[in-house]
Amino acid sequence: MEPSELKRSKDSPNLDESTRRSSFPDEVLERVLSLLKSHRDRSSVSLVCKDWYNAERWSRTHVFIGNCYSVSPEIVARRFPKIRSVTLKGKPRFSDFNLVPENWGADIHAWLVVFAAKYPFLEELRLKRMAISDESLEFLAVSFPNFKALSLLSCDGFSTNGLAAIATHCKNLTELDIQENGIDDKGGSWLSCFPESFTSLEVLNFANLSSDINFDALERLVGRCKSMRVLKLNRSVSLEQLQRLLVNAPQLAELGTGSFSEELTFRQCVELESALSNCKNMYTLSGLWDAKGIYLPALYPVCTHLTFLNLSYAALRSDELAKLLAHCPRLKRLWVLDTVEDKGLEAVGMNCPLLEELRVFPADLFDEEIIHGVTEAGFVAVSFGCPRLHYVLYFCCQMTNAAVATIVQNCPDFTHFRLCIMNPGQPDHITNEPMDEAFGAVVKTCTKLQRLSVSGRLTDLTFEYIGRYAKNLETLSVAFAGSSDWGMQCVMGGCSKLRKLEIRDCPFGNAALLSGLEKYESMRSLWMSACNVTMNGCRLLAREMPRLNVEVMKEDGSDDSQADKVYVYRSIAGPRRDAPPSVLTL
């Protein structure tokens, strides 16, 4: 949420008095504004004049809060009286990679208490990187009689008991989406808590959980929820059970299979293929845990209309992927493991001309034997076959400047370019030079670039390029890169639309930190860890910019003057009061 201030309409000397007085009645204005969905448009609207600010706040039903500490629940409730749907994001993104201390914060409970009082008709809650306890889930379940949709992504602090409370009490639930959370899985009995009279579920995603659920309860649940369009199963659901579910739910649009590996008889294979071929609306497929190549042909009937295929939990070989992709001509989004290797990616280039998004995840993170995975060749092959590619996340073991130059020449429309060369500080493996020219090519060619993650050996030149050319850049992630403060200064000075900057293990110090003094209030947040910033530098920043929260996390055994981890963000709620002892607010 942008901390917007109340602004009066500007007095224009040319504007007639009578023209200004003939404004829309409030009801009309509110009705018109209620059609605006984008929260950025709404923020712009609220800045026009006092009338529009009020009309906007009364008509807003969904609020998006990108940093839960940038504002307090009381302030939100005061400004927006009619909210029915809330999206909240909490911890800094590097908490996904264990860089944020335990008990850092971002607890949802204080928000729920205010919502229960001010928004009793709340329907939707979508949380990302928040801490949520079972008590909070129980409180949520009983406090909001109209509650419909709960989505938890990368959250932690709860167990399946909390889910049981949701299933038991939320009579109008349409969506339960549990993704990639640190959940304490105490067993699958939560699923049996949905009452027999309950039929409203449209989205059910429990792929995250490992325990066995009661399959009979699931089968009955799916059978009576006729509007179900998204079903993502966990690993405990077998192929045979999957077939039984599909027979009763041919209307599914998104399917996450369970385990795709146990032995099937010929008859069972045929039945599975038949059940899948009846799913005429299916456009997303995921799951495929432990997928064995021999059963993939059962998916062919569905593949023809698939637009999103998530194979990131199926360790397929290149030939298995190639055979599957030959049936997927309409694919727009593809996620795979690097077990498919460059040859598998060649098949992507050959079979998926409509591809817009590719994510290649590493299968083996602690391999001590021969390195497999993908190289620059795979990425180049995809770029030749998929000119519409605009989103890529690519974990590879080697890259060259020349390859990246070719890639962006083939695909100039990148909006998200996230390249991770897995060995930190690794240069171009053919020329042994830094990877500066690669990212230079990206920012020069891809004028629409919004998000960039850099890797490999990089000097300040990379950041000069970024500052000079990446004028639409909003999110930048940097690790093990740069030569001096100058690098970060270039970025802070040049990237006018920058909103999120996260940096780790780079030689940027106080001068770099302070070069962004005037910039941080227009950004959501800055993260710097294992850099050269000192406590004094942070104190100076905090002193100069009172509307920023400057938080430092110290590590055991480090120098007193070093600021090990720094998190800076704008806030209209002031310094937070729930910080654990390891987090110092300056």
Add this chain to the structure above:
Amino acid sequence: MENDLNLKATELRLGLPGSDEPERQMIPRPNKRTLSDIVSEGSRSTTEEDHQDTAPPAKVQIVGWPPVRSYRKNCLQGKKHEVEGGTGMYVKVSVDGAPYLRKIDLKVYRSYPQLLLALENMFKLTIGAYSEREGYNGSDYAPTYEDRDGDWMLVGDVPWEMFISSCKRLRIMKGSEARGLGCV
């Protein structure tokens, strides 16, 4: 900018005015490696193992790197065996006193009782029941396994899935050495 703010003059420090700290660059912190350390370690291993030709530089484990969510990392831990072994996860099994070793496919079994029964059948011996307190006390044999750290562990202590993903080979110990484990 630095000159305008005159950072040095306003910097709060412990120390007499006039005493100066040297300008800091990349200082190696305790328990942390600098980038140059990591890169040189990598290249050092390569020269040592040059004669082995195909051995890559030893990978240093850095916190939070590569940037993959913990959830995904945990899911994929067990995958390694599946990719390498293809359709099976064969491990060597040795029995004290036997002239040669055998191999079994761990993926065929879903639980400890199934595995132990198979071992009993294969080697014509009795292992008996596992208890947390006594191990396989009362039996002449104790099934042990070597885990990824190279330690020899008693079969049955950890959840099955964890055992499967960490077991590298099995050894069925015999006699007094085996009975001794029950008293540990």
